[in-house]
Amino acid sequence: MKAAPFDYVCASNLEHALEVLDANAYDAKLIAGGMSLVPMMAMRLARPALLVDINRLDELKNIRIEADKVIMGAATRQRNVEFDTELHKSLPLVRDGLKWVGHVQTRNRGTIGGSLAHADPSAEMPLAARILDATMRLRSKAGGERTVAASEFFQGPMFTAVGETECLVEIEWPVWQGPGVVTAFEEVAMRNGDFAMASAACQLQIDSSGICQRAAFGLGGVDGTPLAFPDLAQQMIGRKIDENLAKEIAHAAAKRAEPGSDMHADGEFRRHLATVLLSRILASAGQGQRAALAA
Ligand SMILES: Cc1cc2nc3c(=O)[nH]c(=O)nc-3n(C[C@H](O)[C@H](O)[C@H](O)COP(=O)(O)OP(=O)(O)OC[C@H]3O[C@@H](n4cnc5c(N)ncnc54)[C@H](O)[C@@H]3O)c2cc1C
Secondary structure: OOOOOOOOOOOOOHHHHHHHHHOOOOOOOOOOOOOOHHHHHHOOOOOEEEEEOOOOOHHHHEEEEOEOOOEEEOOOOOOHHHOOOHHHHOHHHHHHHHOOOHHHHHHHHOOOHHHHHHOOOOOOHHHHHHHHOOOOEEEOOEEEEHHHHHHHHHHEEOEEEOOOEEEEEEEEOOOOOOOOEEEOOOEEEEOOOOOOEEEEEEEEOOOOOOOEEEEEEEEOOOOOOEEEEEHHHHHOOOEEEEEEEEEEEHHHHHOOOOOOOOOOOOHHHHHHHHHHHHHHHHHHHHHHOOOOOOO
């Protein structure tokens, strides 16, 4: 199918983009990489009357790496993050997740902010943002700037806190400092590059005696939004994470999910996948190793 007719504005700077959005609320949509929006338009699941192109806005592509956080422009291409070795040291979970996002071609165009704003419940960047508790910086012409925590940002399948006239401008990712940070990101999809039927990811900090000092983990594809479980993660602190503990935590987490069914998998199968994936990655990361293989 082909997209319904639409107008197009190539924004010359952020203020220009915000002005156009402000003047065309409910009719306009930002376009970044177009990797999600264009297929949605082609299937007529989205019919914006006006596209506001933010691809040329270098001010949305800056990355600042600080000791305790990384500030990333929303229009940063996924492939640039994937290949940035300094970023990888600060945000290993983000790079682990990016390897599962679509294909090289989609990551060449797709942006980190586009993936977060699109908010597919199976998408990897939203899951990483939820687990790490990233903060989104939104801006509009009328409302100025506001920040929204990932826990408030993702509100339902493809539904976020971004208002009709707002642009996601930056993402602030917390950086875990100190030694012993281990990450793992695993998922199961029908084919390589497809959206996950279920995914699990974790970031742990394990000391030299094998004791867990800090923990965060989550599940994707098993609810309307990516899920994180800070209270269950807290139960791992001060303990060695063996297979039994990993299984116990994974079961408790997956039990809270409300997975949907579709032509690929029913809800209970997704829950089963989530449990297996999560117990595997927690057990291997808990030993200071990255998870070996997905289910
Ligand atoms: C074949 C294929 C496979 C894919 N597989 C995966 C996968 O496995 N995992 C995955 O996560 N994704 C996958 N994707 C989706 C895609 O690659 C991107 O990861 C992402 O979802 C879209 O980023 P984008 O920059 O292209 O956003 P766009 O498509 O340009 O925009 C997506 C949505 O976000 C909004 N938006 C964009 N930027 C902003 C902003 N700065 N502020 C506010 N709103 C904004 C747009 O208005 C639109 O509603 C796949 C896509 C294809 C075509």
